[in-house]
Amino acid sequence: PLVDGQGNFGNVDGDNPAASRYTEARLTRAAEALMEGLDEDAVDFRPNYDGTLKEPVVLPAAFPNLLANGASGIAVGMATNIPPHNIGELVDACLHLLKAPNARDETLLELVPGPDFPTGGIIVEPRESLAEAYRTGRGAIRLRARWSVEDLGRGQWQIVVTEIPYQVQKSKLIEKIAELIQSKKVPILADVRDESAEDIRVVLEPRSKNVDPDVLMGTLFRLSDLEIRFNMNMNVLIDGRTPKVCSLREILRAFLDHRREVLQRRARHRLAKIDHRLEVLEGYLTAFLNLDRVIEIIRNEDEPKPVLMAEFELTEVQAEAILNMRLRSLRRLEEMELRREHDALIEERAALEDLLSDEGLQWKRIATELRAVRDEFGPSAPGGARRTDFAEATEVAEVPLEAMIEREPITVVCSRMGWIRALKGHIPLDQELKFKDGDEGLFVFHAETTDRLLLLGSNGRFYTISAAQLPGGRGMGEPVRLMVDLPNEAEIVALFAHRSGRKLLVASSAGDGFIVPEDEIVAQTRAGKQVLNLRGEARACVCRPVEGDHVACVGENRKLLVFPIDELPEMTRGKGVRLQKYKDGGLSDARTFTLAEGLTWKDPAGRTRTVEDLTEWMGKRAGAGRMAPRGFPRDNRFTD
Template sequence: MSTLATAADNKTRKKQGASGGGGNGAAAAAGGSGGDGTVPAALADEARRRYLNYALSVITSRALPDVRDGLKPVQRRILYGMWNDLNLSHDAKYKKCAQVVGAIMGPYHPHGDASIYEALVRMAQDFSLRYPLVDGHGNFGSLDGDAAAAYRYTECRLEKISGELLNELEQKTVDFRPNYDGTRTEPIVLPARVPHLLMNGTTGIAVGMATNIPPHHLGELCDALTALVEDNTLTTKQLLKWVKGPDFPTGGEILNSQKELQDIYESGQGSVRLRGEYTLEELKRGGQQIVITSIPYTVNKSTLVAKMGEIVRDRKLPLVLDVRDESTKDVRIVLELKKEASHELVMAYLYKNTPLQTNFNVNLTCLVPNPENPDVGMPRRLGLKEVLQYFLDFRLEVVKRRLQHQLDELKKRVHILEGFEKVYDALDEMIRIIRQSEGKQDAAKKLMARFKLDEVQVDAILEMKLYKLARLEILVVQNELKEKRAQIKNLEALLKSSTRLWGMVKDELGEVKAAYATGKRRTKVSRGGAEEMVFDAEALIADEDAHVVITRDGWIKRMREVKDPSATRLREGDAVMAVLAGSLKANLVLFTNFGTAYVTRFNDVPASTGYGDPVQKLFKFDDGERVVGALSLDGRLWRPEKLLGITRQGQGMRFPLAPHLEVSTRAGRRYAKTGEGDEIVGVQPVEDKDLVGVLTERTSVLVCKVAEINELAGPGKGVSVIKVESGDRVVDFIVAPPGNKDAGIGFETQKGRKLALTPGRSEVTGRGGKGHEMSRKDGVKEVLRAPLFVPLPEPKKD
């Protein structure tokens, strides 16, 4: 638990003690604190206190990095333990990760081995960190999402660049604090010479806040820091002259404009649009293939390839013949194209429909120094300039403390040399005093009295070897004393000069850049913002005709050609309800019994020569919802302006087709409302002059004019077409022009009679009546209706 959390805990406990238990004062006064020393406390206060402690602990001691060294506590402890306890520098022999994890978990990080090893593995992955801090030997995972091997199999040591975070620890450049059990100390922050927070970035989720910092190119950061040392009035906009943008270890291309990046770096938050890169390769047999050479940061390569393969397998991208992952150390995903296929169209589709283009949500939240409590930082969201300025201020403090340490060490040495200088002028007397003394302590007292020395000087003289009494050695001491005094004078002058101190900071940044920032940027950034490919779904659809088959039980499939609907493959007991013809680029609309219309493209219906797919796979149907009407919206077919729906309880609603021409969402669009326990029997196109004949289960029929049924302006319940008696219900209806004596629906009754409802031959009455029975005390056993099938017109011959 952090010191800040502990302070809050103690403060709350004091309040509870003073008030008799925070809300339970009366009980405390009456009953005291109890024989076991406990103090009564209100549950709400205690829960609040404990959650606050937990939240503060997560924020300050686990999830957020420090702005100075850019490390979370677990990362800092791993590096310190490897360097201080195990001596695993970059040129040391590898050691088992299990040994490293144990060395960190025991004295520094008692949170379990899994969290330590996970952090260790990430610091060794060159696809996770722009500049890895751990040199891993063995299986440390891959871009395909493969997990690292168990820590008993892997080995590690520090990378050379990690030394830039640790080398100055021995020079008292940073403060230390007790570890969790007080048996040893650990650094509060590492004296980093590299701007690690932005160099490698980090991600973390705390309580009520999070951080997500992208990695950057070290050379650009060093240049920006140098410029800021020379002119601390530079703005974030001006610093972007050097910091071009994030530089992800997996490469890619940033699509944001310069203005968008400026807003992100000024506010400390925003979204970076990132996409993978690709090249084109000519094939010997003709044609081209796309080779994807980089993928966005944190994207799982195997998942990406699997998604592409699924798209090709489902024929959603007909321009691609095959997808292969030929990656070794470098990313190489090959997409084989059809001849004369547009690679730009293919990539636009992949960028839109796969993780090949993603967003990295920047959040520059970190811990900044707390003047009131140096052991615990304060969380803040910073801009680019603030992050760089905090690092520079920290580096200046580290340089001062390093120089002060060197000055103190020099003064200690000079102090001893001055003691040597005093006794070298009277060597014989010094030797005589030592020989006549009773022991070391007696000799020390006599020398201190005779030559006016202190304990440190006398101790050094008594431990001095005899050969140091030679004349040449005396000269060496005198020369060293002269040299050390000159160094002290120089360091004292240096510590008093702010200009020279900043010059040292700048020089060290130059050394870091020269040593480690040798490679070029991996992520491309366009100053004007890269041109985003616009995906045109129509361009991917072939210009050819197809048929969509919809069955009574709710199965749907797309076929190239349907000559005989009865010959298509169906599940046992199922039947074809409708066959819709149209271009792959045209739309079709399905109407359901619950008053919802679903519009999709012919091309979006899965092609199949089998049973097809449940219609619920394409749309979000409710329980019990089913298709009762369908219509092709191909421009070559007659398109009605209005449609008619009839419900089981005899309600009719006329509604326009216009709102249902464009592709809908999976939830569809409402075209009608049904009463409780009611549902729509079917939907058919109508014209104002048409007649409608309604058939009930008890063979009651009613024929009326369509014009008598009011047209709905929006989804509604409609008007009564036929009065349905209790226990009866509408089973079907037919729409036909007046005078047409052929259009009708046949049905078979329970008594075996075969009858037909033909509006053109029936008496036309007003809507809202009971109609008349076609077969007394009988019922409809089965409606004999042929599947709806309207073929496309034959193309005109020249």
């Protein structure tokens, strides 16, 4: 960190910091290292925004702060997002570049394996992807939370998250996980608790001790910010003007070149200071050699300065310095100290001239400075150790929602007005149930919590609902339209549990229909899947499982037609073919059956009737048919 703050500066929960009047701040040693040399002409200065002050164009920077602390920002038409890194690793990479300017990118990546985020976590991005990101300056880095399994005894356990990804707010993360639990998208997770104090401790409680922790965390990694992708974009202004997406090597090289320029400017500044001081010292020494004469001139001359300059060949600076000397400086000891200082400055001046004339010496000096930075801020220093670790992503195969749900029997109840609920257990289907005033039961059937329910609307679309997401049976349930995007004007034609491999007969009120494999109508979104295409005022009115070798159709005109099921095509979507022909009205109902067993239905009294000889009603598809047998239901529907 560059700033040492005291007071409330916000936290990982996203709470706002206190007002500035309640906080204090001071620069850390790292910030001071960035500014070393500002008073030695190490960098250029320019006027600030209102021209009242001068500010440095760039800081001298004893370490590559751009990479060490990272940066992010958005400008017009460009953006940058650089992750933070470990300063010790960056220094090692710089030292290696000094030894081997043409070092391979792979070698640099061994020294700087990846970002080091202050919040820790685990990077699970493959090494090849990281290498490509640092080579091109762009890439995505997968960062996961750090977690462990905590044994509670007696076979019970819980997961404890101790580090969350960089820039993720803990409060929002917990809200998201709680939302996943509420919506039953992670049914194997029972609860989430925040037990954090100064450190992070988020507890995840599984629904059962038989849950696989890797499966649970793998699901949460996919559905929450326990895993994020940090999009790295190292877009920088290398020359202060032109933006460029740079590789790791280019940024480190630019930093080293900058440090060399800083070193040269500081050396020249020091050289100028030494020259000025040597000039003054030589004047002092001349005065000491002719001390009596100097005192005489000063006492007797009205203008001693030009006399001193003329008699002893002094410069104006030397003469002014002599005239400004205090009497106590005339002691013998002072002369000896001046000679020692003069000799030391001569030696230092020679060293600086050698430094400025020898590029190799300059790089050696820079290497020495970098080692000092590593000793002060590197792995051996407090807080300098790497916090973010690396691991291979233990990819857990995406587990279907059904596999995560504990299988339990339920009874699905849906009313005519579209209120749906699930009662625990398989209750008798004829049991009396309560509904809202003016409403009544439309569908009641047995299912399992792991089932997917298929709903056909009169608009010809099939919708898929997870049985585990159905509300409990204590109340009246919830409107099914909150779960799927069924239009208000559309009615519910059919609702049943999905059975893989089964086929369905679907038909419209216009008398068109076909056979569709049930696996083809499962929808993945709330919007459903259009299966039966409708025209004009037609609506979907039939959806029955295919069981048998013949089809029976009855129209609104009470005419019945029976034909072989082979005459119907199997399709995944479409209008279908004509089942029965009508002069007026349309199709009321249709079903499949086995001809040898006869056609059955229930009469108004609830008795099952069977007609085995159907010769009178046999025909070809799209025929008109004949009047239905006596006792056929008045509503023209085959009741099971």
